[in-house]
Amino acid sequence: MRVPLTCKPFARYPEVRSSRLDAVTPETPTADAPPKPTWARGALYRGLVALPLVAGLATAGWLVAGRDQPAPVPAQAALTAPAPAQTVSGPSVLQASAPVQAQEPAQGAAGGGGGPAPLQKWADSLAGPLDIPAPALLGYANGELTMRKERPDCHLSWVTLAGLGVAGNNHGRGDGEPMGLSTQQWKKYGAQIPGIANPALSDPSAASVAAGRALCASGVDLSAGNGWWKAVAGYENGSGMELFRQRVLGYAQLYATLSLDPAKANAPSLHATRFALGQLGLPYVWGGNGPDAGAAGFDCSGLTKASYDSAGVSLPRTADSQFRSVPPVPGGQEPQLGDLVFYGSPATRIHHVGLYLGNGLMINAPTEGQAIQIHTFHRPGDDYAGAGHPAN
Incomplete structure (x- = not known):
């Protein structure tokens, strides 16, 4: 019996705002297997395709496994209606953010001796x-x-x-x-x-x-x-x-x-983060392992695994198995660049994973119909389960 992959989309959700690159209609996955991949590779930014990217401060959540699918929201109502209560699961917004303070440029004239x-x-x-x-x-x-x-x-x-x-x-x-x-x-x-x-x-x-x-x-x-x-x-x-x-x-x-x-x-976490940033704009594909594996894009754990594969660090394939295989970040500590951030129940099942970018942000393959993008990784009421540290 085939074990279903995590990150499976259970329903679409209302978006406050979104922008498209070009229109792409993803195939709908069955209950038993990931969708048949669309064979696409692009020359620029690893084959960017047209899927919605959530605009700043816009809702983009996904549903917890096993919950009932909410009734469809009419397109016009989706612009103003609040997200259904059951969508509080995993990161669902990108809050306006500025980069952290960097090392300042040095100033002064040339030294002696030219x-x-x-x-x-x-x-x-x-x-x-x-x-x-x-x-x-x-x-x-x-x-x-x-x-x-x-x-x-x-x-x-x-x-x-x-x-x-x-x-x-x-x-x-x-x-x-x-x-x-x-x-x-x-x-x-x-x-x-x-x-x-x-x-x-x-x-x-x-x-x-x-x-x-x-x-x-x-x-x-x-x-x-x-x-x-x-x-x-x-x-x-x-x-x-x-x-x-x-x-x-x-x-x-x-x-x-x-x-x-x-x-x-040269740390593996840095290589993994660079790889993940290079996938921004690619589509979420349930069961997808990316263009190098013949898929148009990635699902959540496919993205994190491919990111660390590029750095020479092997991870299991699903979010739940990744959660149980990597050293945990101690509770109360902020994740570091390249750490994995998990969502779900540690006692039963972890259903989602992303890669921490820093400053409260994560690189995220959210759900069907959405592009890989940056989200705020944690907010009150979500089902954040903790972080793991695959490598230095």
């Missing part, structure tokens, strides 16, 4: 651990330092610019405009850059300053969650805005955490 300036040394020391080219990292730092003078109330951090840089064109390694800047944004914010006689969009420092000005233009405070969320939404407001914003948030959080402890750059 050695590199402290800022260049800072960029060189972090470029390898963060996997960001030193010129790009130097540009992000210059963007922060310039905006400290021009808009000190904005509190722009270089990690937000680094998040824009990886989401825009992979820190200059890919196609597209640096920092995801539009032509209109560059014309408006990049014409005059302090210390650069002829600003060019290809220059990381010039592009970073222009991006910082665009983010701070609305007068927001980027150290606060609501301000950060609003600024990045306004920066990229096209059809792919929600995926862009989640990628910026996820990588900015990663860079901030790693900048404070760069020695963990």
Whole structure:
């Protein structure tokens, strides 16, 4: 007899808001087996497909195994109706969040003997651990330092610019405009850059300053969650805005955490987290093990297993078996980057798992009809069961 996988979707739920990449209609799984996979691979971001991404502060819960399916909610009512009481299970919202405080860029003139300036040394020391080219990292730092003078109330951090840089064109390694800047944004914010006689969009420092000005233009405070969320939404407001914003948030959080402890750059937990971030936007597929295994996407435990497989750490396949096989994080302690966070009943069955990103956030394959995305990992009333620590 085949044992059903965890993370099985039991019902759809009302969404307050969502955005789509392109329309995809997932197949409905049977009670005995996962759905037949859709064979799809994409060249960009591991084959992004069209499924709803939950917008900031939007409901996106799933049901506990064995509970009755609620009656369908009409589409118009779903915009305003509260979620049914029985959906309080697992993470169900993405609260507005700003990245944590990162290591500050060094400042000062070059030392005696013509050695590199402290800022260049800072960029060189972090470029390898963060996997960001030193010129790009130097540009992000210059963007922060310039905006400290021009808009000190904005509190722009270089990690937000680094998040824009990886989401825009992979820190200059890919196609597209640096920092995801539009032509209109560059014309408006990049014409005059302090210390650069002829600003060019290809220059990381010039592009970073222009991006910082665009983010701070609305007068927001980027150290606060609501301000950060609003600024990045306004920066990229096209059809792919929600995926862009989640990628910026996820990588900015990663860079901030790693900048404070760069020695963990080669830790399995860091490799697993990078892998999971690379899957943002792929669809939830019950029983899915990802594009490398021939599926369009992942289910929850498929994502966590594949993430740690990429780091050379083997995990069992289901959420319940992962919960019972990894060392637990002591109660009362916050999970760390790369830890697994579990939902359900430890005494009976764990039905869901995600990968902790830090700052109260998790990378999550939620349920059928939803893309892999970032959620707030714990809120009062959910069935959070604790965290586990697969590897350092």
